Structure formats: structure tokens, C-alpha cells
Amino acid sequence: MKIGKREVERRIQHFQDVCKDAGVKLTHQRLEIFREVAQTGDHPDAEKVFQGVRKRMPTVSLDTVYRTLWMLNDVGLIRTIGASRERTRFDANLSDHHHFVCRKCGKMIDFAADSLDDLHTPDVVNTYGLIESTHVEIRGVCHKCASRQ
Amino acid sequence: MKIGKREVERRIQHFQDVCKDAGVKLTHQRLEIFREVAQTGDHPDAEKVFQGVRKRMPTVSLDTVYRTLWMLNDVGLIRTIGASRERTRFDANLSDHHHFVCRKCGKMIDFAADSLDDLHTPDVVNTYGLIESTHVEIRGVCHKCASRQ
DNA sequence: ATAAAAATGAGAAATATCAACATATATCAT
DNA sequence: ATGATATATGTTGATATTTCTCATTTTTAT
Numbered sequence: 547m548k549i550g551k552r553e554v555e556r557r558i559q560h561f562q563d564v565c566k567d568a569g570v571k572l573t574h575q576r577l578e579i580f581r582e583v584a585q586t587g588d589h590p591d592a593e594k595v596f597q598g599v600r601k602r603m604p605t606v607s608l609d610t611v612y613r614t615l616w617m618l619n620d621v622g623l624i625r626t627i628g629a630s631r632e633r634t635r636f637d638a639n640l641s642d643h644h645h646f647v648c649r650k651c652g653k654m655i656d657f658a659a660d661s662l663d664d665l666h667t668p669d670v671v672n673t674y675g676l677i678e679s680t681h682v683e684i685r686g687v688c689h690k691c692a693s694r695q
Numbered sequence: 696m697k698i699g700k701r702e703v704e705r706r707i708q709h710f711q712d713v714c715k716d717a718g719v720k721l722t723h724q725r726l727e728i729f730r731e732v733a734q735t736g737d738h739p740d741a742e743k744v745f746q747g748v749r750k751r752m753p754t755v756s757l758d759t760v761y762r763t764l765w766m767l768n769d770v771g772l773i774r775t776i777g778a779s780r781e782r783t784r785f786d787a788n789l790s791d792h793h794h795f796v797c798r799k800c801g802k803m804i805d806f807a808a809d810s811l812d813d814l815h816t817p818d819v820v821n822t823y824g825l826i827e828s829t830h831v832e833i834r835g836v837c838h839k840c841a842s843r844q
Numbered sequence: 845a846t847a848a849a850a851a852t853g854a855g856a857a858a859t860a861t862c863a864a865c866a867t868a869t870a871t872c873a874t
Numbered sequence: 875a876t877g878a879t880a881t882a883t884g885t886t887g888a889t890a891t892t893t894c895t896c897a898t899t900t901t902t903a904t
Contacts, residue, residue, distance in 0.1 A: 549788075557787065571850060571901050580787075589784040589803060592892080607853045612892065614851095615785050622827065627784045627794070627803065633860065635738040635776045636764050638706060638729070639698075645776070646823045654738060654776065659817040667833060668808040674795045675837035678771070682831055684816060688824035720870050720881060741861085756884045761861065763882095782891065 549585050557584040561623055568621045578603050579614045580623065589627050619649065625685065644681050648688035655688075698734050706733040710772055717770045727752050728763045729772065738776050774798065774834065793830050797837035804837075 549557075561580045565572050582598040583590065590598070596611045618624045639656075642663040646655045662682045671677060698706075710729045714721050731747040732739065739747070745760045767773045775798075788805075791812040795804045811831045820826060 573851065573900070575852070583785055583787040587788070587805075589786045591782040591784045593782070593890095595785070605853075609854085609893075610852060619785070622789075624785050624787045625789065625828070627786055633740040633742070635740045636732055636744070636768070636773050637738045637776055638733040638773045639736070640772075640774065646820050646826075648824060649827065655823050656736070657817065657819055657823075661815055661817065665814075665831060666810055668806065668810065670806055671795050671833055674804050674806075674835075675797060676835045676841055677795075677833055678798065678835040679774075680831060680833045682814060682829060684820055684826055684829045686823075686825045686827040692825055722870070722882065724883070742859095754884080758862075758885085759883055 549587055554581065554585045564621055564623055570617060570621070574603065575599075575606055575610050576614050576617075578606070579611055580618060583615070583618070583624055622649070625649065640679070642681070644684070646684045646686065646688075648691055649685055650687055650691035653688050653690075698736055703730065703734045713770055713772055719766060719770070723752065724748075724755055724759050725763050725766075727755070728760055729767060732764070732767070732773055768798065771798070789828065791830070793833070795833045795835070795837075797840055798834055799836055799840035802837050802839075 558577070558581060561577075561584070562572060565576070570576075578599050579595060582595050586598075588594075592608070592612050592615055595615065596606070596608045599606050599611065615624065619626055635654075643656050643658050644662055646657060647653070659682075665680055665682075667677060667680060707726070707730060710726075710733070711721060714725070719725075727748045728744060731744050735747075737743075741757070741761050741764055744764065745755070745757045748755050748760065764773070768775055784803075792805050792807050793811055795806060796802070808831075814829055814831075816826060816829060
């Protein structure tokens, strides 16, 4: 999936505004790294982003890609998929429960909610595979991180 | 959060049944590793599980912990939180969309679904932090992995 | 244009995860 | 219970991923 040119421009404009507000400097590297993520419909990992940016900016370093991606995550311009800044974690509780995840520190809190337990899954998902479980992930910033601003 | 003794026993019984069905051998190590995950309400990583099991079984190896956790995941006794068997991935699409994730290969498919876009979030979650987004993660086994049985 | 603050690149280091193989153990048929 | 067989374990080493340090460069505000 590729994102339309118009939409990419819109995202980049937004990116520039947010950088200014957050007081982070607008460098070539950051712009190109953000562009790379913004124009992809996929969910690239750092290495993939690095490869893409490198074509247009051969001197960029992998470390800058990492730093920039986490910075973009911190200011809320992109988000991570899955465990944030942590290693793989395991859970033996297979019954219905849901998660609140802090975007800053990765802290995860379980909660139960009957209203979220029996969601209607769209038919199209059945064409992807056999469904085993459904759960809701709520993302945001935990109080501790919010107050440490 | 600690899990009740009764519930842990129930999970272990289930573990033994599933191992038998799946034709995997029931070893001390596996039992202790499963017990460790089953009695924790947290979402431990492999290292954490290793530390816990080690207290009761000092000779266990970290690698066995890894192998066992993935085995337990493969037979569906536990699940991973977040990206399965992959590196951190990033997404610039902050608008509403949801994910189907294959438990075996980690493949992730985006889908849109109006019916899932405006879920009612329980009040308790507001006490955890500031909510920014909500999305649904549907887990299962993709067709490719299912047919490769 | 200049100074101050922040970002970058390069390479090294730390961390996490996985693989190979020789040895040990569980399971199953007897 | 016993022994054969397939599978699991521990050890060690390799690989992959992510972060750190610091000298240099770039951006931003003046």
C-alpha cells in the first residue's frame, strides 16, 4: 500500500508544525526519515526505513534513523506497533482482557471490560485467517509520564 | 497482580493436556517455565521468566526458556504481547485502523472497520493516563500458516 | 553573520535472540 | 519395570538489534 502524494504533503506539513511546537530542530535527515515512513503504507522497521532514506541521502546513519523514529514517537507523529522499546513479552492469560499502553515508557496495564469483549469482527478478516482472539489496545500517555513534562 | 493458586492449578492441568495432544514432551523445565508465566499477572520477558524459574531450578538455561516460551506460543498456551518474533516496527498512519496478526509468522494485515472505530472506553482507563488512540488487534493463524500444518 | 544549543556520523559496546551439537530425559511398546 | 527411540536440554558461540560516546556539523535565535 502506497500513500497518495497529497496525503504525504499534508503529513509533512503537520510534521514541520509539530517539530516547531516541540522545539526540535528541523534537519534534512529528520525530514527525509519522516517522509519515508509517511509515504509507506507498510509498517517498516528501522532498518527498512534506513534503506529507503539512504537512496536519497547516502550519508545518513542508522543510528540517526533510530533516534529520529523514537523522537517522532515521543512527539506523537508516528507510533510503534507492538511492544514499545521493550523485548518480547509473554502472557498466560488467554481470557478476555485489554491493554492500556503508555507511548512514552511502554508501561502496560491490563483491564477487563465486558463492553469490549464481544466485538463484531468484520467479515473481511475471516479471509485473512482463522481468528482466535480479539482485544483492544488503548494507547496514550500514562500519568507518570504526563506529569514528568 | 498475582494469580490465585486454584487458577494456576487449572492452567497447569490444561498445559499438561495440551502438551499431550500436541505430542510435546512434558519436562520439568517446561512445567516450571509454564508455571512461572501462569502465576504472574505481569507480562514478563524471557529474561524475567528465566530469573524466576532459576530460583527453583538453578540449572535451567536461558535458551531453554526461549525455546519453551515460543513452543508454548506455538501451541496456543500463552501469547506474545506486541510484535511477535520481529523487531519494532513503525507506522505513520495515525488514523483509525486495526490489525490482524498471525500468531505463527507474525504477519500483520491492516484493515478498516467503522464498527470498531468508536468503541466506548471504560472509565477506569482514564485513571491510567491520557488516551490518544484505540485500536483492535485480532489474533489468529493466517491461511498460509494454517495450510502449512 | 554569530553564538549557543542541539543533532549527526562513525565506530564501538551492550543487549537480545537464536543455532549447533553432544548429552540427558521422557515416552511408548514390550 | 525396561530398553529403544525420538525429543529436549545445556553449553558455547554466533548473529542481529539497539544504544552509547564523542568529535564535528548544522540549525535556530539574536
